[in-house]
Amino acid sequence: MPGLEVKNLSYSYKDKSILEDVCLEINPGEFAGILGPNGSGKTTLLNNINRWLVPQKGSILIEEQKVESLSPKTLAQYVATVPQETSLDLSFTVEEIVMMGRNPYLKTFEREKPRDKTIIEECMKAVGIWNLKDRYINELSGGEKQRALIARALAQQPKVLVLDEPISHLDINYKWEILELLKNLCKNMKIIVLAVLHDINLASLFCDKLLLLKDGKIFKSGSPEEVITEQNIREVFDVDVKINIQPQSGRPMITFISPVHKDTRPRSCERIHVVCGGGAGEKILQYLRERGYQVSAGVLNIGDTDWKTAKNLGVDVIEDLPFSPVSEEKAEENKLYLDRAEAIIICNIPFGHGNLKNLILLRDVVAKGEKKIFVLHETPIGQRDYTGGLAAKIYSQILKESVVINSIEELRDFF
Numbered sequence: 213m214p215g216l217e218v219k220n221l222s223y224s225y226k227d228k229s230i231l232e233d234v235c236l237e238i239n240p241g242e243f244a245g246i247l248g249p250n251g252s253g254k255t256t257l258l259n260n261i262n263r264w265l266v267p268q269k270g271s272i273l274i275e276e277q278k279v280e281s282l283s284p285k286t287l288a289q290y291v292a293t294v295p296q297e298t299s300l301d302l303s304f305t306v307e308e309i310v311m312m313g314r315n316p317y318l319k320t321f322e323r324e325k326p327r328d329k330t331i332i333e334e335c336m337k338a339v340g341i342w343n344l345k346d347r348y349i350n351e352l353s354g355g356e357k358q359r360a361l362i363a364r365a366l367a368q369q370p371k372v373l374v375l376d377e378p379i380s381h382l383d384i385n386y387k388w389e390i391l392e393l394l395k396n397l398c399k400n401m402k403i404i405v406l407a408v409l410h411d412i413n414l415a416s417l418f419c420d421k422l423l424l425l426k427d428g429k430i431f432k433s434g435s436p437e438e439v440i441t442e443q444n445i446r447e448v449f450d451v452d453v454k455i456n457i458q459p460q461s462g463r464p465m466i467t468f469i470s471p472v473h474k475d476t477r478p479r480s481c482e483r484i485h486v487v488c489g490g491g492a493g494e495k496i497l498q499y500l501r502e503r504g505y506q507v508s509a510g511v512l513n514i515g516d517t518d519w520k521t522a523k524n525l526g527v528d529v530i531e532d533l534p535f536s537p538v539s540e541e542k543a544e545e546n547k548l549y550l551d552r553a554e555a556i557i558i559c560n561i562p563f564g565h566g567n568l569k570n571l572i573l574l575r576d577v578v579a580k581g582e583k584k585i586f587v588l589h590e591t592p593i594g595q596r597d598y599t600g601g602l603a604a605k606i607y608s609q610i611l612k613e614s615v616v617i618n619s620i621e622e623l624r625d626f627f
Protein backbone atom coordinates (compact mmCIF):
# COMPACT_ATOMS: atom_id res chain seq x y z
CA MET A 213 0.00 0.00 0.00
CA PRO A 214 1.55 3.36 -0.99
CA GLY A 215 1.67 5.89 1.85
CA LEU A 216 0.92 8.74 -0.53
CA GLU A 217 -1.17 8.35 -3.64
CA VAL A 218 -2.09 11.10 -6.07
CA LYS A 219 -4.73 10.04 -8.59
CA ASN A 220 -5.41 11.92 -11.84
CA LEU A 221 -4.91 15.32 -10.25
CA SER A 222 -5.66 18.42 -12.31
CA TYR A 223 -5.38 21.98 -11.06
CA SER A 224 -6.06 25.36 -12.68
CA TYR A 225 -5.54 28.90 -11.40
CA LYS A 226 -8.82 30.44 -12.63
CA ASP A 227 -8.92 29.27 -16.26
CA LYS A 228 -5.16 28.67 -16.56
CA SER A 229 -4.52 24.95 -16.45
CA ILE A 230 -1.34 24.16 -14.46
CA LEU A 231 -1.43 20.46 -13.52
CA GLU A 232 -2.92 17.85 -15.79
CA ASP A 233 -3.75 14.31 -14.85
CA VAL A 234 -0.86 13.88 -12.41
CA CYS A 235 -0.55 10.42 -10.86
CA LEU A 236 2.08 9.29 -8.36
CA GLU A 237 2.65 6.78 -5.61
CA ILE A 238 5.24 6.99 -2.84
CA ASN A 239 5.87 4.37 -0.19
CA PRO A 240 6.56 5.01 3.50
CA GLY A 241 10.28 5.48 4.06
CA GLU A 242 10.88 6.81 0.53
CA PHE A 243 12.62 10.07 -0.27
CA ALA A 244 11.09 11.44 -3.47
CA GLY A 245 12.37 14.46 -5.36
CA ILE A 246 10.36 16.63 -7.75
CA LEU A 247 12.40 18.04 -10.62
CA GLY A 248 11.29 20.30 -13.44
CA PRO A 249 11.88 23.68 -15.07
CA ASN A 250 10.66 26.96 -13.58
CA GLY A 251 6.90 27.22 -13.88
CA SER A 252 6.36 23.51 -14.56
CA GLY A 253 4.01 23.20 -11.58
CA LYS A 254 6.20 21.78 -8.80
CA THR A 255 5.04 24.14 -6.05
CA THR A 256 1.45 23.85 -7.25
CA LEU A 257 1.69 20.06 -6.91
CA LEU A 258 3.07 20.30 -3.35
CA ASN A 259 0.39 22.81 -2.41
CA ASN A 260 -2.32 20.47 -3.66
CA ILE A 261 -0.87 17.64 -1.59
CA ASN A 262 -0.83 19.70 1.60
CA ARG A 263 -4.29 21.05 0.69
CA TRP A 264 -3.24 24.71 0.59
CA LEU A 265 -4.82 24.46 -2.87
CA VAL A 266 -7.89 22.43 -3.75
CA PRO A 267 -7.73 20.48 -7.03
CA GLN A 268 -10.55 20.70 -9.56
CA LYS A 269 -10.10 17.03 -10.43
CA GLY A 270 -8.54 13.94 -8.89
CA SER A 271 -7.75 12.88 -5.37
CA ILE A 272 -4.91 12.66 -2.87
CA LEU A 273 -4.76 9.80 -0.38
CA ILE A 274 -2.47 9.42 2.58
CA GLU A 275 -2.56 5.93 4.03
CA GLU A 276 -5.79 5.46 2.07
CA GLN A 277 -7.44 8.52 3.69
CA LYS A 278 -8.64 11.17 1.26
CA VAL A 279 -7.07 14.43 2.39
CA GLU A 280 -10.27 16.36 1.69
CA SER A 281 -12.08 14.24 4.28
CA LEU A 282 -9.65 15.26 7.06
CA SER A 283 -10.23 18.18 9.41
CA PRO A 284 -7.49 20.88 9.31
CA LYS A 285 -6.04 19.61 12.61
CA THR A 286 -5.97 15.98 11.49
CA LEU A 287 -4.55 17.01 8.13
CA ALA A 288 -1.71 18.79 9.96
CA GLN A 289 -0.96 15.48 11.69
CA TYR A 290 -0.73 13.80 8.27
CA VAL A 291 1.20 16.39 6.22
CA ALA A 292 3.78 18.94 7.34
CA THR A 293 5.24 21.55 5.04
CA VAL A 294 8.54 23.37 4.91
CA PRO A 295 7.66 26.21 2.52
CA GLN A 296 9.92 28.03 0.07
CA GLU A 297 9.67 31.38 1.83
CA THR A 298 8.73 31.81 5.47
CA SER A 299 8.57 34.93 7.52
CA LEU A 300 9.50 33.94 11.03
CA ASP A 301 8.76 36.12 14.02
CA LEU A 302 12.25 37.06 15.10
CA SER A 303 11.24 37.43 18.76
CA PHE A 304 10.82 33.65 19.13
CA THR A 305 13.49 31.25 20.27
CA VAL A 306 14.27 28.12 18.27
CA GLU A 307 12.49 26.00 20.88
CA GLU A 308 9.36 28.16 20.67
CA ILE A 309 9.35 27.95 16.87
CA VAL A 310 9.64 24.16 16.97
CA MET A 311 6.93 23.96 19.64
CA MET A 312 4.51 25.52 17.10
CA GLY A 313 4.64 22.17 15.33
CA ARG A 314 2.67 20.69 18.24
CA ASN A 315 -0.35 23.01 17.67
CA PRO A 316 -2.32 20.34 15.73
CA TYR A 317 -2.26 18.21 18.91
CA LEU A 318 -3.35 20.94 21.37
CA LYS A 319 -6.82 22.22 22.10
CA THR A 320 -7.49 25.96 21.91
CA PHE A 321 -5.56 27.74 24.70
CA GLU A 322 -4.20 24.40 25.94
CA ARG A 323 -0.57 24.53 27.15
CA GLU A 324 1.90 21.98 25.88
CA LYS A 325 2.27 18.88 28.05
CA PRO A 326 5.50 17.12 29.10
CA ARG A 327 5.00 14.67 26.19
CA ASP A 328 5.01 17.59 23.71
CA LYS A 329 8.25 18.82 25.26
CA THR A 330 9.78 15.35 24.91
CA ILE A 331 8.72 15.20 21.24
CA ILE A 332 10.20 18.57 20.34
CA GLU A 333 13.41 17.69 22.14
CA GLU A 334 13.62 14.49 20.06
CA CYS A 335 12.91 16.40 16.84
CA MET A 336 15.52 19.04 17.60
CA LYS A 337 18.05 16.35 18.46
CA ALA A 338 17.19 14.48 15.23
CA VAL A 339 18.14 17.54 13.17
CA GLY A 340 21.07 18.48 15.40
CA ILE A 341 19.83 21.80 16.84
CA TRP A 342 19.10 20.92 20.47
CA ASN A 343 22.12 23.00 21.50
CA LEU A 344 20.51 26.03 19.79
CA LYS A 345 17.16 25.80 21.58
CA ASP A 346 17.48 29.07 23.49
CA ARG A 347 18.87 31.09 20.61
CA TYR A 348 16.65 33.57 18.78
CA ILE A 349 15.77 32.49 15.26
CA ASN A 350 17.41 35.60 13.74
CA GLU A 351 20.71 34.54 15.30
CA LEU A 352 20.91 31.38 13.20
CA SER A 353 22.78 30.66 9.98
CA GLY A 354 20.83 29.67 6.86
CA GLY A 355 21.45 25.97 7.42
CA GLU A 356 20.49 26.15 11.10
CA LYS A 357 17.29 28.06 10.29
CA GLN A 358 16.37 25.43 7.71
CA ARG A 359 16.95 22.74 10.33
CA ALA A 360 14.69 24.59 12.76
CA LEU A 361 11.91 24.67 10.15
CA ILE A 362 12.37 20.96 9.47
CA ALA A 363 12.27 20.28 13.24
CA ARG A 364 9.01 22.28 13.48
CA ALA A 365 7.53 20.19 10.64
CA LEU A 366 8.74 16.97 12.28
CA ALA A 367 7.15 18.00 15.57
CA GLN A 368 3.83 17.64 13.74
CA GLN A 369 4.74 13.92 13.55
CA PRO A 370 3.54 13.81 9.96
CA LYS A 371 3.29 10.83 7.69
CA VAL A 372 4.32 13.02 4.76
CA LEU A 373 6.87 15.84 4.93
CA VAL A 374 6.77 18.18 1.93
CA LEU A 375 9.56 20.67 1.33
CA ASP A 376 9.67 23.35 -1.35
CA GLU A 377 13.27 23.95 -2.44
CA PRO A 378 14.71 23.23 1.02
CA ILE A 379 18.34 23.62 -0.07
CA SER A 380 18.19 26.43 -2.64
CA HIS A 381 19.74 29.11 -0.46
CA LEU A 382 22.36 26.94 1.20
CA ASP A 383 26.02 26.40 0.39
CA ILE A 384 27.07 22.94 -0.77
CA ASN A 385 28.05 21.82 2.71
CA TYR A 386 24.65 22.70 4.21
CA LYS A 387 22.87 21.30 1.14
CA TRP A 388 24.57 17.97 1.74
CA GLU A 389 23.80 18.03 5.45
CA ILE A 390 20.11 18.77 4.94
CA LEU A 391 19.68 16.09 2.27
CA GLU A 392 21.50 13.53 4.40
CA LEU A 393 19.27 14.48 7.28
CA LEU A 394 16.11 14.06 5.19
CA LYS A 395 17.31 10.69 3.91
CA ASN A 396 17.95 9.48 7.45
CA LEU A 397 14.55 10.73 8.60
CA CYS A 398 12.92 8.65 5.86
CA LYS A 399 14.90 5.59 6.82
CA ASN A 400 14.61 5.87 10.59
CA MET A 401 11.10 7.28 11.00
CA LYS A 402 9.53 5.64 7.90
CA ILE A 403 7.98 8.93 6.85
CA ILE A 404 7.60 10.03 3.24
CA VAL A 405 9.73 12.99 2.22
CA LEU A 406 8.69 14.82 -0.94
CA ALA A 407 10.95 17.71 -1.87
CA VAL A 408 11.18 20.09 -4.80
CA LEU A 409 14.84 20.20 -5.79
CA HIS A 410 16.63 22.15 -8.49
CA ASP A 411 20.00 20.45 -8.17
CA ILE A 412 19.68 17.39 -10.41
CA ASN A 413 22.93 15.79 -9.24
CA LEU A 414 22.10 16.07 -5.55
CA ALA A 415 18.59 14.78 -6.23
CA SER A 416 20.14 11.81 -8.04
CA LEU A 417 22.48 11.09 -5.12
CA PHE A 418 19.95 11.30 -2.32
CA CYS A 419 16.47 10.46 -3.64
CA ASP A 420 14.99 6.99 -3.94
CA LYS A 421 12.50 8.16 -6.53
CA LEU A 422 12.27 11.14 -8.85
CA LEU A 423 9.32 12.83 -10.54
CA LEU A 424 10.23 14.90 -13.57
CA LEU A 425 7.58 17.50 -14.38
CA LYS A 426 7.13 19.23 -17.71
CA ASP A 427 4.31 21.67 -18.45
CA GLY A 428 2.25 20.41 -15.51
CA LYS A 429 2.50 16.73 -16.44
CA ILE A 430 4.70 13.94 -15.13
CA PHE A 431 7.18 13.50 -17.97
CA LYS A 432 8.91 10.58 -16.26
CA SER A 433 8.98 9.03 -12.80
CA GLY A 434 11.11 6.27 -11.35
CA SER A 435 14.58 5.65 -9.98
CA PRO A 436 17.32 8.26 -10.65
CA GLU A 437 18.75 5.91 -13.31
CA GLU A 438 15.40 5.81 -15.10
CA VAL A 439 14.70 9.52 -14.88
CA ILE A 440 18.08 11.19 -15.32
CA THR A 441 18.98 10.36 -18.90
CA GLU A 442 20.53 12.68 -21.50
CA GLN A 443 17.36 12.47 -23.57
CA ASN A 444 14.97 13.24 -20.69
CA ILE A 445 17.02 16.21 -19.48
CA ARG A 446 17.28 17.54 -23.01
CA GLU A 447 13.57 17.24 -23.65
CA VAL A 448 12.50 18.76 -20.35
CA PHE A 449 15.15 21.43 -19.72
CA ASP A 450 16.31 22.12 -23.30
CA VAL A 451 19.95 21.59 -22.40
CA ASP A 452 22.48 19.11 -23.66
CA VAL A 453 24.16 17.23 -20.84
CA LYS A 454 26.53 14.33 -20.56
CA ILE A 455 25.74 11.64 -18.02
CA ASN A 456 28.42 9.82 -16.08
CA ILE A 457 27.90 7.33 -13.30
CA GLN A 458 29.33 8.37 -9.95
CA PRO A 459 31.46 5.38 -8.94
CA GLN A 460 30.77 5.58 -5.17
CA SER A 461 26.97 5.63 -5.46
CA GLY A 462 26.35 4.20 -8.94
CA ARG A 463 23.99 7.15 -9.51
CA PRO A 464 23.86 9.22 -12.74
CA MET A 465 25.53 12.65 -12.63
CA ILE A 466 25.05 15.31 -15.27
CA THR A 467 27.66 17.60 -16.79
CA PHE A 468 26.27 20.64 -18.58
CA ILE A 469 27.29 20.90 -22.24
CA SER A 470 25.18 23.65 -23.84
CA PRO A 471 21.63 24.87 -24.31
CA VAL A 472 19.79 23.10 -27.11
CA HIS A 473 19.80 25.06 -30.36
CA LYS A 474 16.56 24.00 -31.90
CA ASP A 475 16.71 23.12 -35.59
CA THR A 476 13.30 24.12 -36.90
CA ARG A 477 13.75 23.03 -40.51
CA PRO A 478 11.00 20.66 -41.66
CA ARG A 479 11.90 16.97 -41.58
CA SER A 480 12.32 15.15 -44.89
CA CYS A 481 10.53 12.00 -43.64
CA GLU A 482 9.53 10.44 -40.30
CA ARG A 483 11.10 7.00 -39.87
CA ILE A 484 14.78 6.24 -40.41
CA HIS A 485 16.67 3.00 -39.82
CA VAL A 486 20.39 3.20 -39.03
CA VAL A 487 22.86 0.37 -39.58
CA CYS A 488 25.70 1.08 -37.19
CA GLY A 489 27.98 -0.42 -34.53
CA GLY A 490 31.07 0.15 -32.44
CA GLY A 491 30.40 3.88 -31.94
CA ALA A 492 30.29 4.78 -35.65
CA GLY A 493 26.60 5.68 -35.35
CA GLU A 494 26.75 7.79 -32.18
CA LYS A 495 26.71 11.25 -33.78
CA ILE A 496 24.18 10.25 -36.43
CA LEU A 497 21.77 8.77 -33.91
CA GLN A 498 22.09 11.88 -31.72
CA TYR A 499 21.54 14.22 -34.67
CA LEU A 500 18.48 12.35 -35.94
CA ARG A 501 16.88 12.21 -32.49
CA GLU A 502 17.57 15.91 -31.95
CA ARG A 503 15.78 16.63 -35.20
CA GLY A 504 12.82 14.61 -33.94
CA TYR A 505 12.99 11.66 -36.35
CA GLN A 506 11.68 8.27 -35.26
CA VAL A 507 14.82 6.20 -35.36
CA SER A 508 15.52 2.47 -35.25
CA ALA A 509 18.93 0.81 -35.22
CA GLY A 510 20.08 -2.76 -35.65
CA VAL A 511 20.89 -5.42 -35.46
CA LEU A 512 23.26 -4.46 -32.65
CA ASN A 513 24.91 -6.61 -30.01
CA ILE A 514 23.90 -5.87 -26.45
CA GLY A 515 26.68 -3.83 -24.82
CA ASP A 516 27.99 -2.38 -28.09
CA THR A 517 28.80 1.37 -27.87
CA ASP A 518 26.09 2.26 -30.40
CA TRP A 519 23.64 -0.03 -28.59
CA LYS A 520 24.23 2.02 -25.41
CA THR A 521 23.85 5.34 -27.25
CA ALA A 522 20.68 4.17 -28.98
CA LYS A 523 19.14 3.01 -25.69
CA ASN A 524 19.99 6.31 -24.03
CA LEU A 525 18.39 8.25 -26.85
CA GLY A 526 15.17 6.26 -26.84
CA VAL A 527 15.92 4.74 -30.27
CA ASP A 528 14.18 1.41 -31.12
CA VAL A 529 16.98 -1.13 -31.00
CA ILE A 530 16.91 -4.57 -32.55
CA GLU A 531 19.39 -6.30 -30.27
CA ASP A 532 21.14 -9.65 -30.20
CA LEU A 533 23.30 -11.37 -27.62
CA PRO A 534 26.74 -9.87 -26.89
CA PHE A 535 29.56 -10.96 -29.22
CA SER A 536 27.34 -13.31 -31.24
CA PRO A 537 26.45 -13.25 -34.94
CA VAL A 538 23.04 -11.88 -35.95
CA SER A 539 20.52 -14.70 -35.52
CA GLU A 540 17.76 -15.57 -38.00
CA GLU A 541 15.14 -14.42 -35.52
CA LYS A 542 16.75 -10.99 -35.08
CA ALA A 543 17.31 -10.63 -38.81
CA GLU A 544 13.56 -11.14 -39.32
CA GLU A 545 12.77 -8.54 -36.66
CA ASN A 546 15.20 -6.12 -38.30
CA LYS A 547 13.43 -6.66 -41.63
CA LEU A 548 10.23 -5.32 -40.14
CA TYR A 549 11.99 -2.09 -39.15
CA LEU A 550 13.65 -1.82 -42.57
CA ASP A 551 10.23 -2.22 -44.22
CA ARG A 552 8.72 0.48 -42.01
CA ALA A 553 11.55 3.01 -42.48
CA GLU A 554 11.30 5.61 -45.21
CA ALA A 555 15.07 6.03 -45.34
CA ILE A 556 18.03 3.88 -44.32
CA ILE A 557 21.47 5.12 -43.33
CA ILE A 558 24.47 2.78 -43.44
CA CYS A 559 27.30 4.02 -41.24
CA ASN A 560 31.00 3.70 -41.92
CA ILE A 561 31.37 0.38 -40.06
CA PRO A 562 33.52 -2.71 -40.50
CA PHE A 563 31.73 -5.86 -41.69
CA GLY A 564 32.59 -9.31 -40.40
CA HIS A 565 30.72 -12.62 -40.29
CA GLY A 566 28.93 -11.37 -37.15
CA ASN A 567 27.07 -8.52 -38.86
CA LEU A 568 27.13 -9.74 -42.47
CA LYS A 569 23.41 -10.56 -42.23
CA ASN A 570 22.70 -6.82 -41.80
CA LEU A 571 24.29 -6.25 -45.20
CA ILE A 572 22.44 -9.15 -46.83
CA LEU A 573 19.14 -7.75 -45.58
CA LEU A 574 20.03 -4.37 -47.10
CA ARG A 575 20.83 -5.98 -50.46
CA ASP A 576 17.28 -7.36 -50.49
CA VAL A 577 15.90 -3.91 -49.68
CA VAL A 578 17.94 -2.37 -52.51
CA ALA A 579 16.64 -5.03 -54.92
CA LYS A 580 13.07 -3.87 -54.27
CA GLY A 581 14.11 -0.30 -55.11
CA GLU A 582 11.53 1.29 -52.82
CA LYS A 583 13.66 2.94 -50.17
CA LYS A 584 16.08 5.80 -50.09
CA ILE A 585 19.42 4.47 -48.89
CA PHE A 586 22.26 6.71 -47.72
CA VAL A 587 25.75 5.33 -47.24
CA LEU A 588 28.23 7.20 -45.12
CA HIS A 589 31.34 6.18 -47.03
CA GLU A 590 34.44 7.53 -45.29
CA THR A 591 36.84 4.56 -45.48
CA PRO A 592 37.23 2.27 -48.52
CA ILE A 593 35.27 -0.96 -47.97
CA GLY A 594 38.39 -3.05 -48.64
CA GLN A 595 39.85 -1.72 -45.39
CA ARG A 596 36.81 -2.73 -43.34
CA ASP A 597 35.85 -6.05 -44.88
CA TYR A 598 36.67 -9.01 -42.61
CA THR A 599 34.75 -11.62 -44.61
CA GLY A 600 37.28 -12.34 -47.34
CA GLY A 601 35.61 -10.11 -49.92
CA LEU A 602 31.99 -11.23 -49.46
CA ALA A 603 30.93 -8.08 -47.61
CA ALA A 604 32.76 -5.84 -50.10
CA LYS A 605 30.87 -7.47 -52.98
CA ILE A 606 27.44 -6.91 -51.43
CA TYR A 607 28.41 -3.45 -50.24
CA SER A 608 29.45 -2.39 -53.74
CA GLN A 609 26.06 -3.52 -55.11
CA ILE A 610 24.29 -1.47 -52.46
CA LEU A 611 26.52 1.53 -53.07
CA LYS A 612 25.49 1.69 -56.73
CA GLU A 613 21.86 2.23 -55.75
CA SER A 614 22.47 4.60 -52.84
CA VAL A 615 23.18 8.22 -52.14
CA VAL A 616 26.83 8.28 -51.13
CA ILE A 617 27.78 10.73 -48.38
CA ASN A 618 31.33 11.52 -47.38
CA SER A 619 30.80 13.09 -43.96
CA ILE A 620 28.20 13.46 -41.23
CA GLU A 621 27.94 17.18 -42.08
CA GLU A 622 26.70 16.26 -45.57
CA LEU A 623 23.93 14.22 -44.01
CA ARG A 624 22.40 17.45 -42.72
CA ASP A 625 21.52 18.42 -46.28
CA PHE A 626 19.16 15.44 -46.48
CA PHE A 627 17.76 15.15 -42.95
Ligand SMILES: Nc1ncnc2c1ncn2[C@@H]1O[C@H](COP(=O)(O)OP(=O)(O)OP(=O)(O)O)[C@@H](O)[C@H]1O
Pocket residue numbers: 225228230248249250251252253254255256257
Ligand atom coordinates in the same frame (compact mmCIF):
# COMPACT_ATOMS: atom_id res chain seq x y z
N1 LIG B 1 -1.50 32.33 -7.65
C1 LIG B 1 -1.29 32.11 -8.95
N2 LIG B 1 -2.15 32.60 -9.88
C2 LIG B 1 -1.97 32.37 -11.19
N3 LIG B 1 -0.95 31.65 -11.70
C3 LIG B 1 -0.06 31.15 -10.83
C4 LIG B 1 -0.18 31.35 -9.42
N4 LIG B 1 0.86 30.72 -8.79
C5 LIG B 1 1.59 30.17 -9.78
N5 LIG B 1 1.05 30.41 -10.99
C6 LIG B 1 1.56 29.95 -12.29
O1 LIG B 1 1.50 28.53 -12.32
C7 LIG B 1 2.61 28.00 -13.01
C8 LIG B 1 3.29 26.95 -12.13
O2 LIG B 1 3.83 27.63 -11.00
P1 LIG B 1 4.63 26.85 -9.88
O3 LIG B 1 5.02 27.83 -8.83
O4 LIG B 1 3.85 25.65 -9.45
O5 LIG B 1 5.89 26.37 -10.72
P2 LIG B 1 7.26 25.76 -10.19
O6 LIG B 1 7.56 24.58 -11.05
O7 LIG B 1 7.24 25.54 -8.73
O8 LIG B 1 8.25 26.93 -10.57
P3 LIG B 1 9.65 27.44 -9.90
O9 LIG B 1 10.68 26.40 -10.24
O10 LIG B 1 9.91 28.71 -10.64
O11 LIG B 1 9.44 27.63 -8.44
C9 LIG B 1 3.47 29.17 -13.41
O12 LIG B 1 3.21 29.49 -14.75
C10 LIG B 1 3.01 30.29 -12.49
O13 LIG B 1 3.15 31.54 -13.12
